[in-house]
Amino acid sequence: GQQVMQIPQYQHVQEGEDFTTYCNSSTTLSNIQWYKQRPGGHPVFLIQLVKSGEVKKQKRLTFQFGEAKKNSSLHITATQTTDVGTYFCAGPPMRKGGSEKLVFGKGTKLTVNP
Amino acid sequence: SAVISQKPSRDICQRGTSLTIQCQVDSQVTMMFWYRQQPGQSLTLIATANQGSEATYESGFVIDKFPISRPNLTFSTLTVSNMSPEDSSIYLCSVEPYSPDTQYFGPGTRLTVL
DSSP states (O other), X not given: XXXXXXXXXXXXXXXXXXXXXXXXXXXXXXXXXEEEEOTTSOOEEEEEEOSTTOEEEETTEEEEEOTTSSEEEEEESXXXXXXXXXXXXXXXXXXXXXXXXXXXXXXXXXXXXX | OXXXXXXXXXXXXXXXXXXXXXXXXXXXXXXXXXXXXXXXXXXXXXXXXXXXXXXXXXXXXXXXXXXEEEEETTEEEEEEOSOOGGGOEEEEEEEOSSSTTOOEEOOOEEEEEO
């Protein structure tokens, strides 16, 4: 079955440093999404990327979808303490007809030292 | 975004008992999803609930253990039956109110089984 892998599993940075998490799927994805889960909270949808090679920005966050639609990255510039949390990528495999379930990566837990 | 509520927010239960978790959405949605998130882990889909039909369960999850109801387009329940300590997890419902695959999660139910 489809597997979605994320690295690193944990990342600790000093406030102001940049942060990147990488997501790799064993199969081609129809789209990829990123979610953020704060400590003690629930996953919150951040963004969806659909097109091959797509890049989207949200303030200090930059999301990329690979050309082969099998990998993605999330880059945070100049981290702040509010960025603390676990970042999950998720994606369904390319549809051959019918619905395919969303498969989540294991997440990257980010901690930020003020 | 869609407003999703879950009851209870947390519970501590005894082994062998059952707990029913409720999920309410402020708009009508076709599909509702139930996930389990074990401590420090990623999200695993338990089942998909469509109104008017039986829920579709993922591999490793069975109806006898996790019966689901979906009486209307804004409400669903998940029951965790005959609980054991291994069922201690966060249980999350989610919906796709705007576009396929883009999921919005409820606040979760934190279950501890003693």
